[in-house]
Amino acid sequence: MGTDTLSACPRLEPGVTLLRRSGETPNALYRLVTAELARRQGSAYWVDSRNDAVTHALYDHAQSRRTLRGLRIARAFTAYQHHELVSSLPGRISSRTSLVVVPRLPALYRDPDVPDGEARTLFEASLTILDALAESLSVPVLVTARAGTDDVFTDALTDAADRTIESHDTREGVAFAGDDVQTLVYHHRDYWQTTIPYWVELLGVAPEEDLAHVGPASITTLDAVAMEGC
Amino acid sequence: MFAVDFDGDDVVEWYLTDGGARPRRVTDYTPVFYVAGPESVLAALERRLSADPAVAAVGYDRLYPRLDSRERTEVLRVAVVAPRGVRHLARRLRDDLLGRVPPGDVRFYNVDLSPGFRYCVQTDTPPIPARRPRTLRLSLPQKSLADGDLSALSVGGDPVDGDEQECVEAVATTLAEQDPDVLVVSSARLLPLLRDRAAALGVDCPLSRDPERGVERLAGENTVVSYGTVRHSPARYAVPGRAIVDTGNSFLWAESRLDGLCYLVERSWKPLQEASWASIGNVLTAMQIREAMARGVLVPWNKRRPETFKSVETLHAADRGGFTFDPKVGLHEDVVELDFASLYPRIICEWNISPDTLGCDCHAGRADIPELGYTICDHRGFLPDVLEPLLTDRQRLKREIREAETGGDESAAASARAKSGAIKWVLVSCFGYQGYRNAKFGRIECHEAINAVARDLLLRAKETAEAGGWRVVHGIVDSLWLAATREDPESPEAIAATVTDDCGIPLEVEATYDWVCFVPTREMDRGALTRYFGRTRDGRYVYKGIEIRQRSTPEFVADAQRDLIATLDRHRDSAAVCDRLVKHRARLRRQDVPTDQLFVTSRLSRAPDDYDRNTLVAAAGKRSESLGVPREPGQSVRYVVANEDGRGTDRVRLDFEHPGVDAVDTSYYDRLLIRATESVVSPLGWDRTRIRRYLSPGRDASLSAFD
Numbered sequence: 014m015g016t017d018t019l020s021a022c023p024r025l026e027p028g029v030t031l032l033r034r035s036g037e038t039p040n041a042l043y044r045l046v047t048a049e050l051a052r053r054q055g056s057a058y059w060v061d062s063r064n065d066a067v068t069h070a071l072y073d074h075a076q077s078r079r080t081l082r083g084l085r086i087a088r089a090f091t092a093y094q095h096h097e098l099v100s101s102l103p104g105r106i107s108s109r110t111s112l113v114v115v116p117r118l119p120a121l122y123r124d125p126d127v128p129d130g131e132a133r134t135l136f137e138a139s140l141t142i143l144d145a146l147a148e149s150l151s152v153p154v155l156v157t158a159r160a161g162t163d164d165v166f167t168d169a170l171t172d173a174a175d176r177t178i179e180s181h182d183t184r185e186g187v188a189f190a191g192d193d194v195q196t197l198v199y200h201h202r203d204y205w206q207t208t209i210p211y212w213v214e215l216l217g218v219a220p221e222e223d224l225a226h227v228g229p230a231s232i233t234t235l236d237a238v239a240m241e242g243c
Numbered sequence: 244m245f246a247v248d249f250d251g252d253d254v255v256e257w258y259l260t261d262g263g264a265r266p267r268r269v270t271d272y273t274p275v276f277y278v279a280g281p282e283s284v285l286a287a288l289e290r291r292l293s294a295d296p297a298v299a300a301v302g303y304d305r306l307y308p309r310l311d312s313r314e315r316t317e318v319l320r321v322a323v324v325a326p327r328g329v330r331h332l333a334r335r336l337r338d339d340l341l342g343r344v345p346p347g348d349v350r351f352y353n354v355d356l357s358p359g360f361r362y363c364v365q366t367d368t369p370p371i372p373a374r375r376p377r378t379l380r381l382s383l384p385q386k387s388l389a390d391g392d393l394s395a396l397s398v399g400g401d402p403v404d405g406d407e408q409e410c411v412e413a414v415a416t417t418l419a420e421q422d423p424d425v426l427v428v429s430s431a432r433l434l435p436l437l438r439d440r441a442a443a444l445g446v447d448c449p450l451s452r453d454p455e456r457g458v459e460r461l462a463g464e465n466t467v468v469s470y471g472t473v474r475h476s477p478a479r480y481a482v483p484g485r486a487i488v489d490t491g492n493s494f495l496w497a498e499s500r501l502d503g504l505c506y507l508v509e510r511s512w513k514p515l516q517e518a519s520w521a522s523i524g525n526v527l528t529a530m531q532i533r534e535a536m537a538r539g540v541l542v543p544w545n546k547r548r549p550e551t552f553k554s555v556e557t558l559h560a561a562d563r564g565g566f567t568f569d570p571k572v573g574l575h576e577d578v579v580e581l582d583f584a585s586l587y588p589r590i591i592c593e594w595n596i597s598p599d600t601l602g603c604d605c606h607a608g609r610a611d612i613p614e615l616g617y618t619i620c621d622h623r624g625f626l627p628d629v630l631e632p633l634l635t636d637r638q639r640l641k642r643e644i645r646e647a648e649t650g651g652d653e654s655a656a657a658s659a660r661a662k663s664g665a666i667k668w669v670l671v672s673c674f675g676y677q678g679y680r681n682a683k684f685g686r687i688e689c690h691e692a693i694n695a696v697a698r699d700l701l702l703r704a705k706e707t708a709e710a711g712g713w714r715v716v717h718g719i720v721d722s723l724w725l726a727a728t729r730e731d732p733e734s735p736e737a738i739a740a741t742v743t744d745d746c747g748i749p750l751e752v753e754a755t756y757d758w759v760c761f762v763p764t765r766e767m768d769r770g771a772l773t774r775y776f777g778r779t780r781d782g783r784y785v786y787k788g789i790e791i792r793q794r795s796t797p798e799f800v801a802d803a804q805r806d807l808i809a810t811l812d813r814h815r816d817s818a819a820v821c822d823r824l825v826k827h828r829a830r831l832r833r834q835d836v837p838t839d840q841l842f843v844t845s846r847l848s849r850a851p852d853d854y855d856r857n858t859l860v861a862a863a864g865k866r867s868e869s870l871g872v873p874r875e876p877g878q879s880v881r882y883v884v885a886n887e888d889g890r891g892t893d894r895v896r897l898d899f900e901h902p903g904v905d906a907v908d909t910s911y912y913d914r915l916l917i918r919a920t921e922s923v924v925s926p927l928g929w930d931r932t933r934i935r936r937y938l939s940p941g942r943d944a945s946l947s948a949f950d
Contacts (some may be wrong), residue, residue, distance in 0.1 A: 058552065068559035078556075085552035088687070090680035094549035096347060105552070126681065127545075130338055133347045 016114035022048040023189050025112065025153040029144055035160040039065045039116065041187045042157055042178030045075040046114055049153065051080045053111035060098045061088040065116040065157075092121040092135055101141040106146055111179065113154045115143060119166030134165055144173050245372035247425065247514055248483045249326045250456065254362060257452070257484050259372045263422040264452055264484050274298040274329050274361055277541055278336070279308055280349035284481050285319045288336070289496070292321060299324045307349075307540045309548070310599035310625050310684060318352065318541065327358045333544065339930040348630035352541035359514040360529055362534055370514035372424070374825035376486070379423035380503060381414065383433055386899035387870040389434040395438055408809075414924055415448035424485060425501070425515065427448070431489040434458045434480045452484025459483075464875065475879075479520060486516040493519045495526070495665065502658040503665030522678065523672045527629075530669075531684050534629045543683055551685045552937050560614045561691035564945055566701035568718030570761035570770030573926050575814065578777070579725045579735040580706075582753040583700065585637065587632045587674035589748045590696045591689075597624025612692045612701040619692075625684065628672060628935050636667045662751045697721065699720065704742045704750060711738045719772055719838045724759065755780045758812070760791060760926035767930055774922070778812055790919040799914065803827040806920040817924040821937045824920050828938075831912055834904040841907055850877045859884060859895060866892035872899065885909040 022044050034041050041064065050057060059066055067084045075081050091097035101111065121127075122136040147154040158167045160179065171177065178191035246257040246265065254269040266455060278288060292298045300322040305315040322327050333354045340349050356364070358816070361372050380400055387395040394839045396403055403413045415422075416439060428434065438458050441448035451457050461479040477492050484786065488496050488504075494897045495504050496519055508518050511529035518526060532542050553561070583589070590596065595609070596619060603620035610616035640663040647656035669762040676682050678690035697720065703724060705715050712732030713725040725735070735752045742750040759777030774788035784805070788895030790796045793802050803824075810823040810859075830836055851874065863880040869892060874880055881898040885906050896902035929937075 066558065068555055068562060071555055072559070081555040084555050086551040086555060086558050087550045089549055090687075091546055093347075093545045093547040097547050100347060101549075128334075128338070130341050131346070134341050138346045236800045 022037040024052070025049045026176070027147065027151040027152045027153050028206060029147045029156060029173060031170055031174035031177045031237045032155060033160045033177060034134060034156040034157060034180045034181060035147065036180075036182035038182065039067075039070070039157075040074075040191065041181070042114075042155075043070050043118055044187055045155060045189075046075040046112070047071065047080055049078070049086060049112055049155075051076055054172065055082075055109045056083045056085065057110065057112040057114070058102060059084060059086040059106060059114040059116075060095065060102070060242075061086055062117040064088065086102055088199060089121060092124060092127045092132055095121045096139050099142050106148045106150060108152070110150065110152050113143070113152055113207055114156075115148065116157045117153070117159070118143075118156045118170060119162075119164075120159055122166060122194075131167065137169065140169060140173050147175070189238045244368055244370050245376065246484060247359065247362050247368075247370065247516075248459075248481060250453075252325060252484075254326055255483065256368070256454070258350070259374050259376065259424060259585040261374070264424065266484065268454065270891045272326055272362065272366065273324060274318055274326055275305065275322050275359075275365060275522060276329050276333055277352040278319040278321065278349060279316060279345070280319075281542070284340075284344055284349055285317075289319055297324055297328060298322065300557065306350075306352075306729070307363055307538070307749050309539055310535065310538075310597070311603070312540070315539070326362065329354055329361070330355075347547070350547070351544040353540075354544040356532065356542070357513065357517045357525065359517045360512060360532075363514065364533055369509075370512060372505070372507050373513075375426035376501065376505070376515065377421060378425040378427050378488075379421060380427045380432060381437075382429035382490075383436075383899060384899065385430075386870075386872055388430055388432060388436070391436060391475070393436065407440060408444050408446070410446055411437065411444055411446045414439070415446055418449065421627050422457060425488055425489060426482065426485055427488045429489075430491055431480045434482065434487065435460070443552055450485070456483045481516065486514070486519060495520060495668075498668055499661045502661035506636075506662040506687055507665050509667070523668050523678055523681070527669055527676055528683055530629050531625075534625060535684065537859055538625070540625075546681055546685070547684060548598075548686065553787070561688075561695070563694065563698065565694055565720040566578060566698045566718060567720070567772055568617035568705070568715050568723075570724075570772065570775065572716035572761050572763045572770045574758055574760045575724075575756075576727050576758045577727065578715075578716060578756040578759045579734065580753045580756065581704070581723045581725065581739055581750050583721040583746075584749050584751055585634060585670050586697055586700070586943060587693055588670045588747065590693050591673070592627040592631050592634060593747050594692070594696055595619050595621075595624045596689050596692050596696075597626035598684055598689060601686065601688050601692060602686075612695050615691060617688065617692050626677075626689070627650065628671075628815055629723075630670070633666050633670060637663055637670070645656050650709045660798070663719040676916075700746050700748065707742050707745065708738050713738065713742075714918075722753065725730045737742060753867055754785065756785075758815075759785075760923075762812075762922055763925050772780075776808055776923075784808060784812075790915075791923045795843055795845050796919075797843055799831075799836050800841070800912070800915045800919050803916055804923065807918045807920055809929065811923055817927045817929040817933075818937065820920065820924050821929075822936055824916065824934075825938065827916055828913055831916065834907070834909075836904070836907075836912075838883050838902050838907060839898075841883045841912060842883065843881055845854045846883050847874055847876050859887070862892050862894045863897065869876040870886055870897065870900070871898075884908045 023220065025045065032041060032045065066088060071081060087098050089098050099115070106113065118139070122132040127135070140233065143154050143156065146152060156170060156174070158170055170241055178192060180187055180189050245810060248255050248257070249898070254272045256267045256269060257264045258267065260928055276287065289301050292301045294461050298321060304320045304321045305317055307317050321332070323332050333351050337351065362368065383393065387393070393407045393410045395701045396406070396411050396414070398417050403410045435458055438450060459481045461481050464476060464478040477489060490496055495507065503517060504518055505880065507513070508515050511518065512650050513521060513526060513529045514535055535542055546702045552950060582948070583698050600620040600622060602618055604821050605621070606618050606620055609618045611619040613619055614826050643659040644656050644663065647659060673689070674693055677685045677693065677908050678687050680687050687816050695899045701721070701723065705718065708715065708723065708725050712727060712729045714728045715723055716726045717724040735755070739750045739752055756777045756779050759775055762774035762776070763769060764771045771788065776784065776786045776789055778784050786792050786808070789804065791801045806827070807820050807823055814820070845860040845863065847860060847864050851861050851868055854861035859882070860880065863882040864874050867880055882895040883902050883906065884894065885896050885902065886894050886908050887910070917931055921929070924934065
C-alpha cells in the first residue's frame with residue numbers, strides 16, 4: 014500500500030517547489046510532505062504560518078509515526094518571527110537535511126501591522142535565504158501560496174520557484190497538476206479512485222476499433238487491478 | 244503627580260491639591276529610544292543623528308537585549324527633542340535603513356511606549372495622585388450627540404432642565420464649583436461639541452485647567468481588530484489638567500471604576516488618562532515594561548523572538564490546550580464545585596515559568612514540565628516578579644472585602660471589590676497574553692508549559708477526588724464539579740486540603756449545589772462545556788453561558804428564563820416548565836411587554852454595508868445610518884425586531900425611535916422564548932420539537948400520556 018500512496022503523489026526534487034493550492038484545507042500540503050518524508054532519511058524543518066502545522070492532520074496523513082520522527086516544526090505569528098526563523102535555517106541545515114517546508118510563505122508579510130516597505134524587504138530576504146539553501150545544499154524546499162491571491166509576494170515566489178505544482182480539492186480527494194505531474198489515482202482510506210489518465214498510462218490507449226469490444230468483463234478486471242493496489 | 248500633558252516641547256505635570264490641582268512645567272525632558280546593530284552602522288547613525296534637528300542627544304548605553312541575555316550589549320541611545328516624537332523619528336530611521344542594511348540587523352527598542360507612561364518610567368515619576376480624584380459625569384444620548392443637540396445633557400447624573408444655553412451654563416457652573424479631576428463622559432465627542440457650543444453661545448465654560456489651552460484631539464477614530472473581534476476605537480481627546488474617561492470605550496472603567504483604575508495606575512505607572520482607554524493587555528504590558536526596564540532589559544519594538552523548533556510529538560502534546568472533562572448532560576443533585584484560585588498566575592509563580600527561565604542552558608536536560616519535558620531555570624523569572632505582587636494584593640483585598648462586609652462598611656467593601664476586580668482581569672489575561680502574537684514579552688512555550696502543568700494538576704485533583712468517593716461530572720480548565728459515588732465520601736473540604744498540600748496551589752470549595760443542570764450543545768449530542776445553571780445550597784441561582792448571560796438577549800426573554808429555571812427548581816419536570824412558558828407567550832401575544840424589555844443589543848462586526856447576508860444587525864446598522872446616527876464596526880446597536888421576514892431596514896426599529904408595542908414582531912420573540920426554554924429543559928432530554936408538540940393546541944390528555 015505504501016508505495017502506491019507515494020506514487021500517487023508528486024516527488025519533491027531539490028530546489029524550490031511552489032505548491033499553489035485552491036480549496037480550504039491544506040491536505041495537499043500534508044500529503045506531499047508526509048509522502049516525501051516517507052521516502053527520505055534525515056531531519057526536516059517546517060517553518061509554520063497561520064497554524065497549518067496541525068499535528069492531528071500530519072499524523073492522519075503519515076503512514077506511521079516514524080515518518081514524522083525527523084520533522085521539526087516552529088510556528089511564526091508575525092512577519093518578524095517568520096523572518097527570524099527562516100534566517101536560522103542556514104545554521105541548522107546540512108546536505109543531509111531531507112526537506113524544508115514553508116507553508117503560506119507570504120501570509121504573515123501581508124499582515125497590516127508590518128509597514129509595506131519593511132514587509133517586502135523582510136519577505137525578499139526570507140525568499141533569498143530559502144532559494145540559496147535549496148541551491149547550495151541541494152535540498153528540496155516546499156513553499157506554498159493560496160491560488161488566487163496574486164500580489165507582489167506571490168509574483169516573487171513564482172519567479173523564484175524552480176517548479177510549480179497546483180493542487181485542488183476534488184470530490185475524490187486532492188488532485189495535483191504541474192509541469193511533469195498529474196494526479197493519476199486518488200487515495201481514499203479504503204479504496205482507490207482511478208482516473209482515465211491512470212489507465213491510459215497503465216494500459217496504453219486502445220486503438221479506436223478495439224473500444225467496441227470493451228465490455229463489462231474487462232471493466233471487472235480493471236477494478237481488480239485497482240483493488241490490488243490497496 | 245496625577246496627570247501629565249504636553250505643550251510643544253514642554254511637559255506639564257499636574258499635582259492634585261486639596262482645593263484642585265497645580266501645574267509644574269518641565270522644559271528639559273527628552274524621551275529616549277535605543278538602536279542595536281553592527282558597530283559600523285551605529286557609528287554612522289550616531290554621526291548622522293548628532294546633526295539631526297529632531298534629536299537632542301546621542302550616546303551609548305549598555306543594556307540587555309533580551310530577558311534571558313547573560314551579557315549587556317552596547318546600544319545607541321537617541322534622545323528626541325519632541326516629548327511625543329519618538330515613534331515618528333524611529334519610523335523615519337527604519338524606513339531610511341530599509342534596503343541599506345540586511346533586515347533584522349538593526350533593531351529598535353523602547354519605541355512604542357505611550358507618551359505619558361514613557362515620561363513616568365523614564366523620569367521615575369509615579370503618576371499616583373495625592374488624594375482620590377474627584378469625578379464629574381457628563382452624558383448625552385447617542386441620537387442627540389449625532390444631531391449635535393446638547394439640550395438632553397445630564398450633568399453629574401441629573402438631566403439639565405432647559406435649552407442648550409442652560410445646559411452649557413450648568414456645565415460651566417458645576418466645573419467652577421466642583422473643580423473635578425476626571426470628566427466621565429458618555430462619549431469623548433461630547434468634549435469638542437461642548438467647547439464649540441460654548442464658544443457659539445458665548446458661555447465661558449473652561450473644560451481645561453489651563454486657561455491658555457483647551458481640548459486637544461489626540462487621535463482620530465479608527466477600527467481595530469483584536470483577537471479576531473472588531474473594535475471601534477473612537478477619537479481621543481485630552482484636556483490639560485484633567486483626565487477624560489469615555490465610558491463607552493473604557494473597558495477598565497466598565498469593569499472596575501475609579502478605584503480599580505487607580506489601583507492599576509499605581510501598579511503600571513500608566514497615568515489615569517492613558518489607563519482609562521487602555522486594554523487589559525496594554526496595562527499588563529506596561530507592568531512588564533516597568534519590570535524589564537528595572538532589570539536593564541530593552542523593550543523590543545517588534546516582537547521577533549520566534550518559537551523554537553520542536554518535534555511533532557512535542558508540538559502535539561503542547562497544543563492540547565486546557566483540561567476539559569465533558570460534562571454529563573442532565574440534572575445532578577448535590578454537586579460540589581472545586582476551583583483552583585488564580586490557577587494560571589499561580590502556576591507561573593510556583594513553577595517560575597517565564598520567557599527568561601524556560602529552556603535555560605544552565606539546567607539543560609532537566610524535565611521540569613510534565614508531558615513536555617521543558618527545563619525551567621532556578622533563577623527567579625521575570626513573569627513571576629510581575630505577577631506576584633498582584634496575587635499578594637488580591638489576597639489582601641479579598642480579606643479586606645470580608646472584613647468591610649462584616650463591619651458593615653459598604654464603601655470600603657466596594658472600593659476593595661473594584662480593585663480586586665481590576666486585578667482579576669489582569670490575572671485572567673496574563674496567561675492568554677503569553678501566547679498572543681504581538682505580546683512584547685510573550686513566549687508561546689510559556690503558554691504551553693502553563694497549560695501542561697494545569698492539565699497535570701487537574702488530573703491529580705480528579706484522582707484524589709475519586710479516591711475520596713466522588714466522581715467528576717464536569718471539569719474545565721481550573722474547576723471540577725463532583726458528585727458523590729458512595730454514602731460517606733470524604734468531605735469536599737478535606738479533598739481540597741489534600742490537593743492543596745499536594746499541588747502547592749490552593750484548591751477551594753467554590754460552591755455546593757442542591758442541583759445543577761449541564762446543558763447539551765444545540766445539536767443535543769453532548770454536553771456544552773460552558774453552559775450550565777443550578778441552585779446553590781444557600782439559595783443562590785447560578786447561570787453560565789445560557790441566554791440570561793448573553794448580552795444580546797432581550798430583558799424579557801432573560802426574565803422569562805429565570806422564571807422557568809425557578810419553575811424547574813420547584814417541579815423538576817419539563818412539562819411544568821412548559822406550562823409556565825404558556826404564561827410568558829401569552830403576555831407577549833397580548834402585547835403586554837413594554838418594548839424597552841424587548842431590545843436586542845448587538846455589536847456590529849463590520850460596516851453595515853459590508854455584511855454579506857442580510858442579518859438583523861446589518862439592518863439595524865443601516866437603519867441607524869439612514870436616521871443620522873452612523874454606527875462603526877465594533878459599536879453596538881439596540882433594536883426591536885419589527886418584522887423578521889421583512890425587507891431591508893424595515894425589519895427593525897431602533898431604541899431612539901421609541902417604538903411602540905404594536906411595532907413588535909411577536910413570532911420572533913416567541914421563537915427566542917422557545918429557544919430559552921429549550922436550554923432549561925434540554926438537560927432533561929426535551930428539545931424544541933418536543934416543547935412545540937407539548938404546547939400544540941391539539942394536545943390532549945391521551946397525547947400527554949403517550950409522551
